[in-house]
Amino acid sequence: FSHCLRLVEVRIPNYVVKGSAAQLECLYDLDGESLYSVKWYKDGNEFYRYVPRDMPPAQTFLLPGVSVDVHNSSDAVVTLREVNLQSAGRFRCEVSGEAPSFQTVTEHGDMVVVSLPDQGAPKITGGRPRYQIGDTVRINCTAGRSKPAVQLAWFINGEPAEPYQLRKYDPVLWGRDGLETSILG
Numbered sequence: 553f554s555h556c557l558r559l560v561e562v563r564i565p566n567y568v569v570k571g572s573a574a575q576l577e578c579l580y581d582l583d584g585e586s587l588y589s590v591k592w593y594k595d596g597n598e599f600y601r602y603v604p605r606d607m608p609p610a611q612t613f614l615l616p617g618v619s620v621d622v623h624n625s626s627d628a629v630v631t632l633r634e635v636n637l638q639s640a641g642r643f644r645c646e647v648s649g650e651a652p653s654f655q656t657v658t659e660h661g662d663m664v665v666v667s668l669p670d671q672g673a674p675k676i677t678g679g680r681p682r683y684q685i686g687d688t689v690r691i692n693c694t695a696g697r698s699k700p701a702v703q704l705a706w707f708i709n710g711e712p713a714e715p716y717q718l719r720k721y722d723p724v725l726w727g728r729d730g731l732e733t734s735i736l737g
Contacts, residue, residue, distance in 0.1 A: 570668070669697065
């Protein structure tokens, strides 16, 4: 009669706001096996290892964009503190049983880090104080730097503006941080 180690569920948040914490969960069923290790990888690079026989059982490895909160991490949960844009990527959990089988199961998920606009509400520019019915309005709506770029929309009297009434601009990339500014005229 053989034991079968299995991964029950791996939970990776799809989206996390820059500056917040993220919890990665790896739920497994040993089915009578003993746990040898739980390892976490980001884009193929190991950053966290939990080996119950080691003292201390948790060990972290330096990786850009990954800052593990060891006090809030265990065999089943890894907490990342203050994620940044470099924290985005593919996260993989690998669970291994003890000798003699050293059975290993693995599963992954992708996490995107979102940076909200840095200047609050979008700014409207180029307008006049008054318009007459039938006047052409030439104004722009500009959203602050964010990732991904903000999706803007114009409404006229509560109805979405028609595509022919709009001037779309490609998002503007600012600096090396990858943040973009959106403009819609």
